[in-house]
Amino acid sequence: MSTPSPSRPIEVLIVEDDPMMQLGLEQALSSQTDLKVVGLVDDGFLAVKTAIELKPDLIVMDIGLPRQDGIAATQQIKEALPNVRVVMLTSYTAETEVVAALSSGADAYCVKGANIDRLLTAIYTAREGGAYLDPQVANRVMQHLKPPMPHQNFGELSPRELEVLKLVVEGYSNVEIGEALFLSPNTVKTHVRGIMNKLAVNDRVQAAVTALRSGLV
Numbered sequence: 001m002s003t004p005s006p007s008r009p010i011e012v013l014i015v016e017d018d019p020m021m022q023l024g025l026e027q028a029l030s031s032q033t034d035l036k037v038v039g040l041v042d043d044g045f046l047a048v049k050t051a052i053e054l055k056p057d058l059i060v061m062d063i064g065l066p067r068q069d070g071i072a073a074t075q076q077i078k079e080a081l082p083n084v085r086v087v088m089l090t091s092y093t094a095e096t097e098v099v100a101a102l103s104s105g106a107d108a109y110c111v112k113g114a115n116i117d118r119l120l121t122a123i124y125t126a127r128e129g130g131a132y133l134d135p136q137v138a139n140r141v142m143q144h145l146k147p148p149m150p151h152q153n154f155g156e157l158s159p160r161e162l163e164v165l166k167l168v169v170e171g172y173s174n175v176e177i178g179e180a181l182f183l184s185p186n187t188v189k190t191h192v193r194g195i196m197n198k199l200a201v202n203d204r205v206q207a208a209v210t211a212l213r214s215g216l217v
Contacts, residue, residue, distance in 0.1 A: 009032075009033065009034045009035055009036040010034060010035050010036065010057045010058055010123075010127055011036050011038045011054070011056045011057045011058070012029055012035055012036065012037050012038065012056060012057070012058050012059070012060060012123075013037075013038060013039040013040075013041070013047070013050060013051060013054060013056040013058075013059045013060070014026060014029070014037060014039070014040050014041070014059075014060050015041050015042070015044070015046075015047040015059060015060065015061045015062055015065065015070065015073070016040075016042065016060070016062045016089075017042040017043060017062060017064070017065050017066055018062075019042075021062075021112070022040055022042065025060060025089075026040060028116045028119075029060075029123075032120065035123070038054055038056055039054050039056065042065070042066070043065050043066040043067045043068065044065040044066070044067055044068030044069055044070055044072060044073035045067040045068045045073075046067075047059070047061065047065070047068075047070070047073040047077065048068075048073050048076045048077055048080070051077045051080070051081060051084065052077075052080050052081065055081060055084070056084060057084065057085065057127065058084065058085040058086070058087065058123060058126060058127055059074075059077065059084060059085070059086045059087070060087050060089050060119075060123070061073065061074055061086050061087065061088050061089065061106070062088075062089060062090055063088060063090040063092050063097060063101065064090065064091075064092070070088065070090070070101070071097075071100050071101050071104045071106075071170070071171055072104070074086050074088070074101070074104040074105055074106050075104040075105055075170075077105075078104070078105035085107045085108075085126040085127050086105065086106045086107055086108075086126070087106070087107065087108040087109075087110060087119070087122050087123055087126050087132075088101045088106045088108065088109045088110065089110045089111075089112060089119060089122075090109075090110075090111065090112060091111065091112045091113070093111055093136055093137050095137070095205040096171055096204070096205055096208075097171065098133075098137050099169075099171070099205055099208050099209060099212075100169070100170055100171025100208075101171075103169050103170065103171075103208070103212055104170070107126035107130075107131055107132070108122040108123070108125060108126040108131065108132035108133070109122075109132070109133050109134055109137065110122040110132070110134050111134045111136045111137065114134065114136070118134065122134070156198055157195065157198055157216070160181075160191060161191055161194060161195050161198075162216070163181060164177055164181070164188060164191040164192060164195065165195050165207065165208075165211050165216065166211075167180060167181070168192065168195070168204050168207060168208050168211075169208045169211050169212060174188045174189055174192065175188075192204060192207075195207055199211075
């Protein structure tokens with residue numbers, strides 16, 4: 001993928017399933033002389049397919065999408081096109097979604113309802129190789145990004161606990177983890193509790209962040 005120059009605008013793919021939101025994004029981004037909307041899709045499966053076909057410079061991606069969510073789509077796109085930049089634009093503000101989105105490879109996280117200037121800041125920051133986190137979620141997420149205390153039990157995680165932890169990092173619920181690993185929700189809950197005890201953390205978001213920062217997954 002070539003680098004945009006002053007003579008070539010940044011090519012943007014919009015992934016959004018709300019028709020009004022999609023139209024508003026297209027109009028807002030197209031009004032910028034240095035941005036060019038090259039595609040509009042409304043589900044995660046098509047996002048991956050279209051991204052590989054068009055090879056845009058940047059993707060504005062929703063999380064709640066039909067067929068495949070934006071987090072899974074982002075992970076697949078990043079595997080195929082590691083240089084494409086992804087800006088999550090979503091109404092989700094919970095720490096689990098933010099951490100899952102960033103761990104999937106997203107470069108920026110912007111909350112819907114913010115003014116266009118905030119989205120443009122996220123787009124330009126991501127395109128220049130930086131990371132952007134919406135102020136609405138930054139304070140909560142930063143509490144989980146403090147360096148973990150040295151802990152000697154990292155190596156005590158069992159192979160099954162590592163499998164569970166990987167899915168926690170990817171944003172799966174206990175029910176979804178159980179379905180993926182053929183375990184009952186109660187068994188998954190027990191594994192998650194054991195993981196948190198061994199990592200000396202208080203919740204699954206802290207477990208996910210500790211895992212990412214410590215290279216456990």
